[in-house]
Amino acid sequence: MILKHDGYIAEMSYEEGDASMNGVVVNARATLHFAGRDIEELRRAFAETIADYREWCEERGVEPEKPYSGTLSLRIAPELHRRIAERAAKAGESINQFIANRLEDVA
Structure with a gap:
């Protein structure tokens, strides 16, 4: 199960016998875990x-890592760029x- 909040994405897990579900944020370098007994508590x-x-982060004067924006800068060889342009067309x-x-x- 995947949850989203303010641009952050978390994956949920549940092990048989556990009293709660666990979540971990997957689109931040910081390790961010949380838990809840039901979906509302988890949210x-x-x-x-x-x-x-x-x-x-604010207390330490550090900029919090922002979720991925969806913009990716990519450098490739000009010949590959040409072939991709042709295939796209x-x-x-x-x-x-x-x-x-x-x-x-x-993916």
Whole structure:
């Protein structure tokens, strides 16, 4: 199960016999864990974890890591760039959409 809050994404897990579900934020370098006995408690704990993380960063004068924006700068060889442009045109897609679709295929 995946939860989203304010741009952050967390994966949930549950082990048979545990009294609670556990979550971990997956799109931050910081290790952010939380838990809850039901989905509403889990959602609240997730939001509180993000708020605590931001407060912790502020107290230390550190910029909190922001979730991935979806923008990726990529440097490739000009010949590869040309081949991708050609394939994108043949597929009727922009280069960006062509690359995003190929990445979805392998992710």
